[in-house]
Amino acid sequence: MKIKAGILGCTGAVGQKLVSLLSAHPDFEITEIAASENSAGKKYVEAVNWKEQTQIPDSVKSMTVKKCEPELDAEILFSGLDSSVAGKIEADFAKAGYIVVSNSKNHRMEEDVPLVIPEVNAEHFNLIDIQKKRWNSGGFIVTNPNCSTIALAISLYPIHKKFGISKVMVTTMQAISGAGYPGVPSLDILGNVIPHIKDEEEKIQTETQKILGNYENGKINFAGIKVSAACNRVPVRDGHTLSVSVELIKKASKEEIIKSFNQIENFGYAFSPEKVIEYTDDPYRPQPLLDGNLDKGMRVTTGNLRKCNILDWKFTALGHNTIRGAAGAAILNAEWLIHNGYTERKKK
Ligand SMILES: NC(=O)c1ccc[n+]([C@@H]2O[C@H](COP(=O)([O-])OP(=O)(O)OC[C@H]3O[C@@H](n4cnc5c(N)ncnc54)[C@H](OP(=O)(O)O)[C@@H]3O)[C@@H](O)[C@H]2O)c1
CATH class of the missing domain: 3.40.50.720 (NAD(P)-binding Rossmann-like Domain)
Known part of the structure; x- marks a missing residue:
């Protein structure tokens, strides 16, 4: 029924x-x-x-x-x-x-x-x-x-669970549909980048702490990860792309991090993606046009994992903002x- x-x-x-x-x-x-x-x-x-x-x-x-x-x-x-x-x-x-x-x-x-x-x-x-x-x-x-916190939290979760994360720097490139309809006027966004989205950085910085926190005795203990976000609106219709750098508590190799992306559990519900996260080896991906709609728009695609000269590792993550993100x-x-x-x- x-x-x-x-x-x-x-x-x-x-x-x-x-x-x-x-x-x-x-x-x-x-x-x-x-x-x-x-x-x-x-x-x-x-x-x-x-x-x-x-x-x-x-x-x-x-x-x-x-x-x-x-x-x-x-x-x-x-x-x-x-x-x-x-x-x-x-x-x-x-x-x-x-x-x-x-x-x-x-x-x-x-x-x-x-x-x-x-x-x-x-x-x-x-x-x-x-x-x-x-x-x-x-x-x-x-x-x-x-919407951008969802893609971030999903991509951080397996790394945090396995190795612990102490710091995150994230720069977002967020689609126009994230602002609803009619949203940002076309003359403001076509051929342009707007380097501010009201309250977005604060949401990413605080919500991530709650999501990755532990439930204990009826309360959530926040994760205690230092998160710094910089948010941009870009002329993309759907799909938020994130450039993420992380500092780990327990050091890990590239292979170990990629393996952790593949270990996130799929619940098998009607709207579950087959793969919650897919890591792509192609350094030119993920891209909103090519990867945003994969798996009914419910998959987060990560890619381009490489050493970061300031924190430990950096990678790109992409999630469909009105589907996986809403x-x-x-x-x-x-x-x-x-x-x-x-x-x-x-x-x-
Ligand atoms: N777009 C995204 O990617 C995204 C992602 C995650 C979360 N969200 C959140 O989801 C919510 C909706 O976002 P959206 O982008 O869909 O916004 P939207 O396109 O502006 O739609 C807003 C909706 O709220 C209704 N509404 C406005 N004032 C109302 C009132 N006084 N009483 C009852 N209904 C009212 C509108 O109805 P009328 O047409 O009748 O005015 C419309 O259906 C927001 O809180 C947003 O932050 C959006």
Whole structure:
């Protein structure tokens, strides 16, 4: 039996990706779509400025967009809400007993909210039981990290687990779709690089600590890695590329690091990538155009591992920002919830 799923922020960049991916998902049925008051009351096809490279799914085209109020016929809500409104709306849904799987930054760093990538820190889902006491409704919020942090944390995790990481320097080259629609004006980004993305460096620096931290006695002990991020918006449509340097606690060879990339566990869920990380030997890769969509857009590709003259090793990592970094990440978190018995919604 499929689980009733609603999409909050269904008209946005992440919302459209959620509509596209969930409409073909074996475990979910889209029963509700919701967005701002400007869109509410309209048919989806009229409310949305569709930018996906597939057609609007027939099952969603004529659905009516609702307001983001907790009266929706859904067991689980996928949120692609603008962060200016996500905080209160998502909390209202959790309070009313819904499961909220969110892409927004608002609740990520709260002590009792899991900030999760199943293949990296599934034990952080244990925070759900603590958070449930806050809402006292059966509802709860689970979040996925910021789009560039996901690719970074996935590529760091196997190295950190095996050898320990003390310092990270990361420079990002982030796609335009990461800014939503219409995002950055074309005259600002075509043939250009913009060396600042608001709040992005802070998100990478703090979220990485939480994700790579340990769950112990109901709390996350942050990883204590020094992370320095420099973020750039580049004229790429989809796919965030990261140039990463790491200092290790236990020294490792190139072969040992590449081997660790291959050892990250695939959960085998419907939306899991076959390979969570693939290391490529081609020094001209990964590239967003060639590697961004591999494995349904859920694979992180690493490459060009070489000695760093300042820290120990440097490499390139690439992740699809609206799939692995957003909609696909939320779907994988929801699949984890199904597989671990969390999806029966109990109203107050
Ligand atoms: N794009 C990415 O790669 C990416 C990656 C990771 C995380 N995120 C995060 O995901 C969230 C969505 O990002 P996006 O890029 O999809 O943004 P977006 O394209 O600007 O979409 C924002 C969505 O929020 C809705 N919304 C705005 N104001 C609202 C209100 N007052 N009440 C209810 N709904 C409202 C919009 O509905 P209307 O159309 O009706 O205004 C739209 O559906 C953000 O928090 C973002 O930081 C984005």
